[in-house]
Amino acid sequence: MAGRPTNRTNTRQRIQDVALGLFVEHGYDxxxxxEIAEGLGITKAALYYHFKAKEEILLSISQGLGAPVDELIAWARTRPRTLETKREVLRRYSEVLKDATPLFRIMQENQAALRALGIGQTLNDRVAAVAELMYEHGASVRTQVRLSDALVSVHFGAFSLHALAGDPEEKRLALLExxxxxxxxxxxxCR
Incomplete structure (x- = not known):
C-alpha cells in the first residue's frame, strides 16, 4: 500500500528515538x-545495517526535525508579509520547536564535536530564513528590532523554559502569547 511505513522505516525511527534519548542523557560524544544497539535490544550488526555511524543517525534526526521548518519557510515565502502571516509564522515555528528541543540541547552541549557535521550551519541558515520572513523592508531599525524580539522570544525561549516548573505546553503557549x-x-x- 502506498504511504504506509515499512518495517525498515519503523526501525530507523526507533533507532533515531533511542539514539536521541541517549545523546540527551549521556551526551553525543x-x-x-x-549503547544504541543495546538500548534497542538489537545487535551492532543490525544497527549498522541502518546507520553506519552515530553521525549518520544525528544527521537523519536533524533532517527530520528540520523538514517542518523548511515547509514553514516555503509556505511563508508564498504569502504576503502581513501581520496575519507573521502571526502564523510565529505559531507554526513555536509548534515545530516543541519537537526539536532535544536536538538543540545536544547541539548546545556538543558544539565542537558537531561542527564538522554541518548541522549547526544548517540550523543557522534555517533561523536566518525564518527571521527574514518577519522583517519589513524599508521599516525603521526599531521596528526591525521589535520584530526580531518576537521571533527570538519563540526561538530561544523554547530552549530556556525547561528550567522553569510547569507544564511544557502551558509554558510554550505563554511564550507564544x-x-x-x-x-x-x-x-x-506602524499604523
Missing part, C-alpha cells in the same frame, strides 16, 4: 553505537 503581543505592539506602532 559519550554515546557509542554499542508574549511573542504575539510584541508583534501586535509593533503593528500598532
Amino acid at each position: 559519550k554515546t557509542s553505537m554499542r 508574549s511573542a504575539l503581543e510584541t508583534l501586535e505592539s509593533v503593528s500598532a506602532e
